[in-house]
Amino acid sequence: MKQVVPRVFLAAALAGLSAYLLKGDVWTFWTWWMLAFLMGMLAMPVTGRLFAGFEDKGWIFSKVLAIAVTGFLTWFLVAVKLLPFTTVSCIGVSVVCGILCIFLYFYQMKKGVDCLPAGRGTLIFREEILFFIFFLLWTYVAGFRPEAHGTEKFMDYGFMEAMMRSSTLPARDLWYSEGTINYYYGGQYFAVFLTKLTGSKVELTYNLMRTFVAAFAFTLPFSLVYQMTVDGLKDRLTGKKRCIPTLAGVLAGLSVSIAGNMHYVVYCKIIPWIQKLQGETPDSYWFPDATRYIGYNPVNEQDKTIHEFPCYSFVLGDLHAHVVNIMFVLLLVGVLYAWMKHVRSRKAVIEKISRKQFWIRQLFIPHILLVCVLIGMFHFTNYWDFIIYFVVAGGVILFTNIIQFEGKVKKVLTVTIVQAVEMIVVSYVVILPFTMKFQTMFQGVGIATHHSLIHQLLILWGLPLFLTVLLIICILWEKLRDGRNKGVYRLMRAIALPDLFAVIMGLCAMGLILIPELVYVRDIYENGNARANTMFKLTYQAYILFAMTMGYGIVRMLALAQKKVFKIFSVIGLVLLCWTFGYFGKSVTSWFGNVWEVSGYKGLNAVSFLENGVPEDASAIRWLKNNVKGTAVVLEAPGDSYKDYDNRVSAMTGLPTVLGWYVHEWLWRNDTDDLNTKRTEIETIYTSSDKELVKELLNKYDISYIFVGSCEREKYGTNLNEEILAGLGKKVFQSENSGTYILKVN
Incomplete structure (x- = not known):
């Protein structure tokens, strides 16, 4: 009570x-x-x-x-x-x-x-x-x-x-x-x-x-x-x-949710502090700088990369694949640890079982089957995580099998390979409804011709690398002092389960940092920013794995390390890690303003900006959203990726248009001839004086509505042939103030 x-x-x-x-x-x-x-x-x-x-x-x-x-x-x-x-x-x-x-x-x-x-x-x-x-x-x-x-x-x-x-x-x-x-x-x-x-x-x-x-x-x-x-x-x-x-x-x-990286500490705190001491005006700090460093400072136009992390994503407000998948990859990591704990904690039982029973036990492990399904699901939540966590899961399975099968090489390798095949087969089967309709964007793997500067890697990854290596040295020093722990199996058996799991996470994170320095996945951004997407997706997961490794490793060494040197370095690491938490405050203040003033809260409505952003078109967009059911095609001017308010109609209503963000569709479909044809024919609809040709194109694309608003007038100017358009259907909406209107095609 x-x-x-x-x-x-x-x-x-x-x-x-x-x-x-x-x-x-x-x-x-x-x-x-x-x-x-x-x-x-x-x-x-x-x-x-x-x-x-x-x-x-x-x-x-x-x-x-x-x-x-x-x-x-x-x-x-x-x-x-x-x-x-x-x-x-x-x-x-x-x-x-x-x-x-x-x-x-x-x-x-x-x-x-x-x-x-x-x-x-x-x-x-x-x-x-x-x-x-x-x-x-x-x-x-x-x-x-x-x-x-x-x-x-x-x-x-x-x-x-x-x-x-x-x-x-x-x-x-x-x-x-x-x-x-x-x-x-x-x-x-x-x-x-x-x-x-x-x-x-x-x-x-x-x-x-x-x-x-x-x-x-x-x-x-x-x-x-x-x-x-x-x-x-x-x-x-x-x-x-x-x-x-x-x-x-x-x-x-x-460490996972609100921390930044040491770029924030160095460039937002230490360097400005030194500049103040020297009587200079300190440099300003913009929070995205922590994610755009390699290739940006110093500038390298051929190798501008991306190295984001969760706090930046949460502040920025994207709801992209890698963001939503955070909770699912953390679930997968938790399941892997639960399985390792189950294997390590169960008592050895000597029993004679048939080969069939043995393989049934190895292939129908609930934890592994769930991991298979989750990895398969990653195909359509964030494909990069399918590859990353297949390797992470494989590493956990290998280390666990070494222990449970007492280091017997043949048995360990056989079971691990079979379970790896099981992961591939099950993961591909459960996601077949997606992959059968998906055109891959994979264009091969290239060798990295540009590499990060050493000091840049140290600023971004020096702290987690140092703490992970320190943890590994601490564990090895404690276990190898005992002469009975020589050999891979005996050593791994002697290492406590959470220590071993933390080491696995740390080693996987190290690999994810190293890979973009060696190879990259080829895509449409290859000319100029070849490594950007590969580094982005791999190091994002490295950050998460490193964060959990540091959280466990620091406390573990402070509580259990037998040498004072490990405790001293852990304290230093703890101070630096906590310093990176300041990134949350800096980014929130920079992006959201004074959040301490409750009256500044605007609400969660994601489309409330329309009245201020595109006041000429806001009421027309809302009319479409509220009055058009299903997926009728609404023609609007094609736009460029990331450009303000391009394709605002389709984005805010979900109603399909003939062609939207060009570069994104180029990435998704890799057919520029088709995209260029569509762009030309959309312009023809809006500007041509040939009514029959326009009708033919409207039928070709099954267009139900034509939107004429601010972007269309800006893009086509005096070439916009509203007289022809007016004869193609009925105006179902017209703004008295801006002249924006929606035409329902006959």
Whole structure:
């Protein structure tokens, strides 16, 4: 009872604070939080078995697992045309999965299987409060700049609108009306899936999805590293030391979700401080500089690269593939650790089994099967993560097999290879409905002719590399002192499970940093920025793996290292790591303004900017969104990628147009002849005086509406033949102030 009252008070205080900060948006916010809570609770019979060795039985992971399973199953059934993509289908699949979990719970109860975190109410409450706090924090901040405008937000939001309109998947491409979306649309799909489940408006959930992911980017690493620290310290957790796992979890969560890199420390803090001491005017610091360094400072026009990280993504507001997939890759990492823990903790049982039984056991491991499905799912959420985490999972499986099969080389290699083949086969089978309709953008692998300067690599990656190497040296020094630990198997058996897992994560992260220095994946950006996309996608995941390795490694060395030198260097690393947390404050202030002023909160509506951004066209765009059902083709002037308000109609309504962002469609379809033809023929429709030719083109592209607004007048000027257009149909909307109108084609 003593604990109940303060918990109720804290929960009530947070509920009140959220209502005060989010105003009218709080209902949608609460709905999403409650949905995640209920889905996670229903999935606990499954999660509790997978994460049986965790003190919380995988409580936070259960939320993401439930979303992944129900969302992916719904997508699969829609993609193979067994279900339409509707709210009823999303709810129906989720309800069926929930009922099955309830039956599983009672079955497990009957068998005496413990799948719930009994006696761990404090830990569960703590994790739930942390999730709510970070979800609220990021949602409130997002409300100061909610517009789906700038960078690739038009694309991300447009994908969501297109899928909201579509009953089939993949949805019709909003910027290529003759085809369906040919990109990794899984991230935006899950946002739409949750939008339909909650009955929310996509204008709000575009922003809510990115803050939802940001909350998981803290709590999932917290849960994993908390458990790793508990496993590492074991019986030492007495008295004041009981708080150590919590501190490690918080450090890991902050490192993944709000930290920057040492570029911020060097260029925003140290160099300006030196300039002040010298009497010079300190350089200003723009927070994206931390992601655009190699090739930019000093300038190298042939090698401008990208090295983003989660905090930058959360602040910027993109809802791109790599962002949404954060919560799913963290789920995969957690499942891999849970499996290693299960293998290491079970007692060896000497029994004679047939070869068939042996292989059944190795191929039908629940954890590995789930990993296979998740890796397969990455094909359509973020394909780069399919490759990355296939390697990460393979490394974990190899290390685990070395231990469980006592270093017997033949057996270890045979089982590992067979399980690797299993991952490939299962992952490809479950994603076939996507790959059969997807035209690959892969154009081969090239050898890197440009390389990062050493000091640039050290500034970006020196800290995590140093701490990872320090952890490895610390572990090896402790274990190799014992002469009984010579040989790979004996050494790995002697290393504690969380130490070994942290080393695996660190080594994988190192590999991801090294690869772009050697090779790159070829694409349309090859001439000038060949390494950019490869470095971007690989180092993004390296950052996440490094962050969890540092969070665990620092606390582990401070608590257990036998040599003072390791503790001293850990303290230095801790100070520098905490210094990078300042990036969050700098970026938030730079991008959102004074977030301490509650009255500056604008709300979560992603399209509220239309009245200020394109006032001439805003009312016409809203008319289309509210009055046109389905996926009728609306002709608008084709635009260039990233250009202000180009293809604003299709992006804000989800209604397909003949041709949208040119460079993006070039990347997705790699057919510039076709794109150039479309661009020319669209111009013909707007400018030609040959009415019959225009009619022929309207029929060719099945155009239902013609939009004539600010961008069309700017692009075609006096060549715009409105007299011909007027004879092609009926004006269903016209703005009295701007002259923007919509023509419904006869």
